[in-house]
Amino acid sequence: MSFPQQPDANAPFGYAPNGVPYSEKSKVVAGVLQLFLGCFGVGRFYTGHTGMAIGQLLTCGGLGVWALIDAIMLLVGSNTTDSQGRVLRG
Template sequence: MRVNTYMSEQYPNPYGTPQAAGLPPAPTPYGYDPYGRPYSEKSKIVAGVLQLFLGSFGIGRFYTGHTGMALAQLFTCGGLGVWALIDGILFLVSDKTDSDGRVLRG
């Protein structure tokens, strides 16, 4: 049995998506977006709402796995609220990714 290592964290695919490299798509639990990027198990709505209401503590960033940015928001009180507000809106309206580079589900 051959193990596909192109989607593993140790050996990222240097060519982008599996389809761009000419490989069959790896099974993902939540599928792919229209651009062929795998969906995350995290939701962008949950991340956005957490960031809007608890963004001063960096909770939305902790949820998506961006620990460094979450700590920066925690120590600056979310950029005095401005950074947290803008970040929460961006979570809701754009295609943000989790810490593994997968697109947040809608």
């Protein structure tokens, strides 16, 4: 008889295949926020990358190009991280 494994306090959402704990942030939420509000850097504020978010805010998302590319990278990228280097949950 096996007992359920206790959740790890250091990684409440589990570990990514590379051994890094998953973030509490979702890459789908970050990508959708970036897609619709990328001119304001909202997707990057959500993930904690405030420097990049302020850059997008000041340039209006690189006139929309930077925001669109960033949204695509957040949605389909497998190595997207939050500000603490943890992999965003799928």
